[in-house]
Amino acid sequence: MTTGRVWFITGASRGLGRAFAEAALGAGDRVVGAARDVDPLADLAEKYPDALVRLPLDVADRAAVREGVDRAAAAFGRLDVVVNNAGGLLLGMVEEATEEQIRAHLDVNLFGAIWVAQAVVPYLRAQGSGHILQVTSMGAGGGFPSVGLYAAGKAALDSVSQALAMEVEPFGVKVTIVQPGGYDTGLFTVGTTTTEARPEYEPLRAKLAEMWGDDAGPDPRTAAPVVMELVDLPDPPLRLIVGGASYDIVQQMDQARTAEYQAWEHLSRKAPG
Incomplete structure (x- = not known):
């Protein structure tokens, strides 16, 4: 295994982002962990004081992303693995969602990932290497009741990422669209914005609740070994379903x-x- 890489991970304070940060640090790599609230990373910073830099960042702010990426690249002198993981869930039927909710959702889940990609590509191109992991979803290929806008953002990011992969390939930069399943990331709790429910959809909501049940999904740390193996591949896939x-x-x-x-x-x- 190759060690000594520098990771830049958004949404690093919880869920998959946190799991990837822990795995990278455990492998001897260095990590810049970005999140709106980096306090949950305090224990990792104490354990890896020379290998983890915590970076407060709202990916919806394009100017802040550019400044943050500059700081991340300066922290350890390079960027090797960029993980666009920050995101949230807009839960509700399409009719119910307000314009403000939709725009705020896409500002993070779609535009935030684009702002990060735009900011990191010049660094990766200059060094002639790098691997961008675009975390979308197993549901990126189609909509589903009550999570249609979430899937829409992920599907759009999938298309943008496929184009990006072709654009940066001549510079030695790789892109992989990582499509995880339903891990216990807190997405349905702290990461959720809920629409105001209309009574017409109550029968459908009851069916969805019965279908999904109470299982929060596996621990996100169980996905980390797959990602660690992925970034070791000399010729990684464009898409990888995780689970x-x-x-x-x-x-x-x-x-x-x-x-x-x-x-x-x-x-x-x-x-x-």
Whole structure:
């Protein structure tokens, strides 16, 4: 395993970001952990005083992101692995969401990741190397009731990231779209904004509650070894689903979409183009 890398991780104070920071530090790497509240990283800073820099940062603020990335690059002299992990959940039906909620949500989940990518690429291009991990979701391939806007932000980031990967490949920079399943990250608690529920959707909400149950998902630390193996690959994949159950679900969704296309191929082919 190659050690001594420098990581820049957004949303590093909890969930997957925290798990990736712990794993990187444990492997002998150095980490700049960014979050709006970096106090939860105090124990890691005490354990790794020379290897962890805590960086208060709101990724929705583009100017602050550029300044933060400059500070991150200066902290250890380079950037090797950039993890765009910061995000939240807007939970509710599309009709219920306010303009303010939608814009605030996309400011973090989509635009925040774009601001980080724009800020880090010049550093990675100059050094001729680097690996950007864009944390999206196993649900990035399609919407689902009550999490449609969350999926929309992740799907948009997926498309942007695929383009980014092709743009930076000539400079020796890699991009991987990391698609995790439902880990116990606190996303449905501290990371959630909820719409004002309309009574018309109560039957659907009851079905969703029964479907999802009370299982918060596995510990995010169980995903960290996969990411550590990913960043060691000389030729990493563009997309990686993290989680066996999630892999199966994504395959089922893809197969269902292909089947629907094929079922209506006769209608599609009636139009030229």
